[in-house]
Amino acid sequence: MKIAVLSGKGGTGKTLVSVNLASAFEEAIYIDCDVEEPNGHLFFKPDDVVEKEILVKTPVVDHDKCSGCRTCVEFCKFNALAFINQKVKVFDSICHSCGGCSLICPEHAIKEKDKAIGVIESGQSQNVKVITGRLNTGEETGVPIIKELLHLNREEVLNTVIDCPPGSSCMVMESIKDADYCVLIAEPTLFGRHNLNMVYDLVKLFDKPFGCVLNKCIQGENPSESFCVDENIPIIGRIPFDKNLGAINSNGTIITRVSMAYDALFKAILNRIEEEVSR
Template sequence: MRIAVLSGKGGTGKTFISVNLAYVIKNAAYLDCDVEEPNGDLYFKGDKIVKQVDVDIPVIDHDACTLCGKCADFCRFNALAIIIDKVRVFSSLCHSCGGCKLVCPVSAITEVKKSIGTIKETEFEGHRVIGGEMNIKEETGVKIIDEIIEISKDILEDVVIDCPPGNGCSVMGSIKNADYCLLVAEPTIFGLHNLKMVYELTQVFEKKVGIVINKASQHKIINDFAESENIEVLLEVPFDKELGLINSNGEIAAKDMKYKHFFEKLADKLLVRKV
């Protein structure tokens, strides 16, 4: 079973839930797809195999170019534009689809490799851990996420996917092959707003969902929303200073018998949903 863990914003406890859930599921793999701010390796420590991730960026042969504009017209992301007497390439906007090269009638476009980040892989107490990290100044890590998902296709065990926060392209890439989406939220007005945002995304992808309420309190704003949408609240993690301290120290809370049952209970509820 492939379980994607999402949140509408950073800081809700998404990685906290992902790490501990993966840890209590026997031999489960953990994928850190939050490539802009990866934190999984703070918990799953160990020597890593590192692989560079490259993308193809167009290069214009200005001597051959006739300024027909077909490449710029084709690019939906405005990565190419005719400015004065040259086609300019804005590499930060390029999605490396290769379409501009295909439509050029005079073969004036070639491609060069550009490094955008890395993928790191390790083993931790029987768990396969795969994560990515964008290089500084890069605009998008979608290609890194795509490669993480591709590498993980040969994993037969259960997989926990720690998705990026929000509802952008990187999140879509993280959940596209997921069997189930677990939405992590805090019981606040802002928490509800962000939960609704990411819930709408999962419904576009027609995913089955459940909710985890982190830092649960007497405020039932998330519970009321879940009831109104017929979404099951699978776990409520209490607001607990000791638990917060364990997490902030980069320790796995599920190793502590006091907290292990939270995540085992969550795992049991999820794994019975296996197709």
């Protein structure tokens, strides 16, 4: 089973839930797709970490061969190529590495070169295999890294928890494509309700089964809970606003490994997810 954990913004508790769900399994894989700011490894502290560099192809123009026909410029729908001062200029930062420009160039004036955009790190933390994607500073998109993260583990039979990037961008869409179930994390505020609505619309678009975990729950009105009730979203768990949990989490400790009560709470969430998936 592949579980994707989403939130409409950072700071809602997405990684808190992700690492503890993975740890609550008897054996699992944790994949950190939040490649711009991965921090699951700070909790797991994996051993025997192996690093793999992620490369993409970007075009290089041989101006001696180029006839200035602009076929490549007209082909590129991402505007990564432009004809400036009688030369084709390449904008690497918005190139999607499709390779089309080199294929359609009538003069064979465009080749491709490797460009490093980040790394994937793999290690082990007790019962959890920890796999982290990390985007190099200044790169525009982490989609190629996320694709590689998920491709490497496509044939795995272990239960997998995918810690998605925050929001509802292309990187989030890539992260949930193969998920069997999506967990939406929400805070008990009007802003939390707004951000819950964002990821709710996304999982509906992808037609994924989903449920909501309400984090930082306190007594009184909870706009996110009201939204779940109004939209018939299953509430599969509630995490209390707990100063002790906050202190343990801020120290980079996985709460299910030190607290029987929280271990039971996250195991109950997993059981609820398995019930929802089996329907």
